[in-house]
Amino acid sequence: MTLFSNGFVTLQMPEDFEAVATKDEFNDMYLVNTKIPMSIKFSTTPTLVGLPEIMEDIEKNLKNNDRIDLVTSDFLAINDDIYYMIVSSFSDGEKEIRRNEFLYVEDNNLYIFEYTYPYADRELDDFYLNVIRSLKIIVPKYIVENGSYRLNKEESQ
Template identity: 80%
Template sequence: MTMFTNGFSTLTMPEDFEKIPPKDEFTELYLVNTKIPMSIKFLTTPTLSGLPEIMDGIEKNLEGNDRIDLVTSDFILINDNLYYMVVSSFSDGENQVRRNEFMYVEDDNLYVFEFTYPYADRELDDFYLNIIRSLKISVPKYIVEDGSYRINHQ
């Protein structure tokens, strides 16, 4: 079992996935498995919004997008923590693709897990829930104050 840590949070990485360098400041981990095919992203971003506001914003954005179908949107408990889960599907031109996103807010930090894979694949509930359940937050990465944020150097 391989672990990912950035000094702020730790989680289990699945076997047979290749680590890809992140392309933005908020993506902590980006993994790809071309055999499945599947990608996994883990992001941390500063936020002053709670999960209900995040849900409202995402649902409004998806309603206005004809290319993405909202499959389900709900709150769920994982490890006694409340997560917002949104499942959507879209076409990449050749295949129908499914994206499962799980969002959790703690200490003004939004933690996002994004799993993208072909819609035809079997359900992967245990696979992605085991990764999410492995999340351990040592300290919040971002300190949000006075309308801006900074990295927590504690």
């Protein structure tokens, strides 16, 4: 088992996935598996709102986008935490792409798991949940105060 760690969180990385470097400030981990093919993106962003407000904004944005179909949107208990899960699909004209997102808020930090793959019927619930259940938050990545945020300097070494 390979663990991802950035000093703020640790996650179990699934077998046969390779890390891809990104320059996005909020993207903590981006993995691809060309055999399946699938990508996993894990991000952390500062937030001042909770999951109900996030759900409302996402659903509103999706309703205004004709190219994306909302498959399901609901709250889900994982471990002892409540996550917002949203499943959507879109077509690039040749194949259908499915995206499953799981969002969690703690200490003004929004943790986002995004799984993208090019088929709609694959049963991957255990796969998603095993990665999500492995999340261990060491310290919040961002400190949110006075309407702004900063990187938490107390990261674990």
